[in-house]
Amino acid sequence: MTDAIVVEGVRKRYGDKDALDGLDLRVGRGTVHAVLGPNGAGKTTLVRVLSTLLRPGAGRAEVAGHDVVTRAREVRRRIGLLGQHAALDEELGGRQNLEMFGRLYHLGARHARVRADELLERFGLADTGRKAVKRYSGGMRRRLDLAASLITEPEVIFLDEPTTGLDPRGRAEVWKAVRSLVGGGTTVLLTTQYLEEADQLAHRISVVDRGRVVADGTADELKALTGGDRIDVVLRDGGQLGAAVALLPLAQAEISVDVDRRLLSAPAADRVKTLAGVVRALEDAGVEAEDVALRRPTLDEVFLHLTTGDDPVDPVDPVKEAV
DSSP states (O other), X not given: OOEEEEEEEEEXXXXXXXXXXXXXXXXXXXXXXXXXXXXXXXXXXXXXXHTTSSOOSEEEEEETTEETTTTHHHHHHTEEEEOSSOOOOTTSBHHHHHHHHHHHTTOOHHHHHHHHHHHHHHTTOGGGTTSBGGGSOHHHHHHHHXXXXXXXXXXXXXXXXXXXXXXXXXXXXXXXXXXXXHHTTOEEEEEESOHHHHHHHOSEEEEEETTEXXXXXXXXXXXXXXXXOEXXXXXXXXXXXXXXXXXXXXXXXXXXXXXXXXXXXXXXXXXXXXXXXXXXXXXXXXXXXXXXXXXOOOHHHHHHHHOOOOOOOOOXXXXXXXX
């Protein structure tokens, strides 16, 4: 079996709103698969369905070869879940937290201690294992939370916006930890609003909007959907933006203008030819460019291109519907 997660036509409604509207998804074993989408697109609802916390209204889903409804107990034995909020005891030390989680998962006392030590070492927390969690930095807390979700060595782990609220250093620490998981063979489903995070970590990315997957592929494949490479021109004098647009040997309808940044941006189907033509046209007209650069589209542009921007579905607390 090559797929660790299979989702086919899954639906979930909250009142008269579809949080998931016939969503399809496949995640290969031993990969990081990012689910990218705006607030309310259905990302967290999808994780709750796959982790057996919610029953789908229709469709089917399997995790590690087991149906999330009819084989929910088998699914739970094979997964780890890192939610948006840390599930740690602030007064206990890092090692004590991990040992506590081990006992909650019915590990013997000795096994729980050994497993705690292994995970502290793996996530670079061995020197802080006795320190109270309330004294941890944000990145350290998330790494410890991630370690706790791995106490039973799950085949699949769900990370629901794991770096929300972290500073760049903390995010980098979590990214390093996620890469180490995949290196050990774990499958990771990552939901995120951080486009850079998906770009850095994911083997494949699914863009979700209004409860459906609207695009799926590698980062490069998704970036190609916006029209391929682009050329960016920053002018020294913003007052010349209008004149520069008229001068450029490009279709004017395809040129975007950012007045505040004195920036022109346009598709560059032929990288070298486009660059040479733009530089020549500006020089001939005496329009001075502060910077000219070729670049690939960003995931931000893919995101804006693919998602609707309509009001999202904000579901009510689904605890009452948990399995």
